Amino acid sequence: MTTIGFHASHEQIPPERLLRDVRHAEQAGFRAAMCSDHLEPWSPRQGHSGFALSWLGAALATTDLPFGFVHAPGRRYHPVVTAQATATLARMFPGRVWTALGSGQKLNERPVSPEWPPKEQRQRYLEASFDVVRRLHAGEEVTCAEPVHADRARVWDPPEVAPSLLVAALTPTTVRRFAPRADGFITVNQPLEDLRRMLDSWHEGGGTGRAALQVHLSWAPSAEQARAIAHEQWRTNVFDPVTMAELSSPHDYQRKAVQEEVGDTQIARAVNVSADLGRHVERLHEYAELGFDEIYLHHVGQEQEAFIDAFGAEVLPQLAGN
Template identity: 35%
Template sequence: MVSIGYFLSCEEFGPRELVKQARLAEEAGFERLWISDHFHPWNDEQGNSPFVWSVIGALSEVTSLPITTAVTCPTMRIHPAVIAQAAATAAVQCDGRFTLGVGSGEALNEHILGDRWPPALVRLDMLREAVEVIRKLHTGRVVTHHGRHYTVEDARIYTLPEQPVPIYVSGFGPASTKLAGEIGDGYCTVMPDEELVRTFHQSGGADKPVQAGMKVCWAPTEQAGVDTAARLWPNELLPGQLAQLLPRPRDFAQASSLVGRDAVAKQIACGPNPQRHLAAAQQYLDAGIDELYVQQVGPEQEAFFTAWSKAVLPELR
């Protein structure tokens, strides 16, 4: 049976708003939480980017829902040893209901310290080693590691959960999805792509969970929903490697000017019709997703939770 969760957007909302949304999500019957981890929003219209680890600490005090980062990049902006400590603390705060979702990142967030943005295959190699470092530290032993990309000397994490933190790996193409199957305890994606799910299962992830995130925009009218989604999330429709390569929010805004409203309306379920939202979610279920996380775009948060709890969640279940 598919589990339905809520996707907390750190790009669009501040920390207090995210905590309120988590409470509303649990009350509405959502079963899990995803939360994004960015230094920048994708564009200035989104307007936020709180530090995710502080927000997770606050969430642990107001909700009992399991939480997954979607996703953390443990390779450049923050050293994997520090991510290992942050994830261990989050798992303790959440009584073990925490999963570290990781990925190879985007230049948007990882360029900020002036480091070179490496090509995709190098980023995946860095991710593989970063996950290795995190797993070593989560044993609680003293770790010394001299690898191709990272050095750790005489490091030990003292505050640890009873069980090692599960690590799920994101993938948006065959190479990264294959890596997720090889090194991940689960797989994260944002596409209802049955072929990628199959690649993950065939690469070592046969019995492991698949998580996916999707966006909707519940609004009084379909036009109002499309207007909001087109203003806040046109970057969702940018093709190819742009999402990984563009370095600044204003670059995304410029590139997104080429995305038309019709394309947004086709990609994101907008408006008050429950059947439109159900159809969008069903694509993910049909692709073999185990956990689906839904993000409401824009300010109509309470209306979204009310509508989904009454008209959408019961149908999906």
């Protein structure tokens, strides 16, 4: 049965309100939650970016939901820090935490480092990060040189139940490459054929763990309101994976959206926009039928209450049998 979860968007909502939102989502029937770990939002219009690791401690302590987060070892986080942070969460909340490791975006690394390596270098670093984090979670002392440097690193409180390490992937090439290393993968909504290729590539690469999908959607009582929300908040997030990784600031994303004259057609490729709850149910059924184990719903508006109530009452019950 597919688990339907709530995506907590730190880039759009201040952390104290987001904590209330995720508690509300649990009460409404969402059975899991996730977030992304950003230093910067995607655009000035989104305007927030709370520290996910601090927030996760509070969210796990005040709900019964399992939580995951997308996280990039790199300049902001050495893999040793990633291992220590995730081990601490896993010790306090055993069996309830997973993390998806990714190669990151310049947006989040530029404030702390002048260097932004090319994609292949970041991928090799990510492969090494999986190895370092797993060994530290297992209680080993780790020394290594390249591409990750560690000198007799140790996590002194390793987890009794190691948290799952997924890979965050946007292309079949990445998901196939990391299938032997990861306990699962997470991606974002794309055309059904593209998602099918992602799942096929995962299995062809030997992947056997969970397949998770984050679905960007915009819902409101009227079609015009739903379109306006998507345009105002998410028109900066419609570009190809290379562009999304290489732009260096929220203002760069905003300028790019203006230059490209992003409109409803482009937004509809990245966001499921509809005032019709039945249409949202149909789309989510399609994703579940492809074989995704977990689907996390991200309403791209900054006000979550009406979305949570509407989907809790009308959408989640229709997906309960998936």
